[in-house]
């Protein structure tokens with residue numbers, strides 16, 4: 001795909017994601033039609049960039065770094081606590097659409113690991129016992145998650 005078309009494609013994907021919160025099947029086919037390329041080509045670009053999601057995202061995005069430095073500093077324990085508190089495995093969104101939990105490999109703040117990012121805000125040296133508070137700071141009532 002030529003550079004100019006790829007640039008247009010990425011622009012349209014960003015636009016679709018900011019409108020719908022993710023890249024829907026409809027968005028893929030209408031972008032493919034608009035740029036006169038195949039849906040497979042659009043899909044290939046969507047899956048290449050981590051910034052794009054093929055599934056609806058939660059209102060709050062919770063990301064934990066599972067890179068080597070964070071891993072040795074206890075990230076697996078923090079991930080367990082996040083999964084237990086939210087009731088979902090990494091990569092999923094809670095049924096009520098409030099939280100999406102994701103993992104990444106290194107966000108460049110290794111000395112401060114383990115790192116948890118909640119709605120774009122970085123938290124360093126996170127301890128398991130702080131996880132609930134971090135989630136509650138979004139303003140959501142976590143007890144509702146238990147009722148589902």
Ligand code: FES
Pocket residue numbers: 065066067068069070071105106107108109110111113115
């Ligand atoms: S490994 Fe987590 S910030 Fe680098």
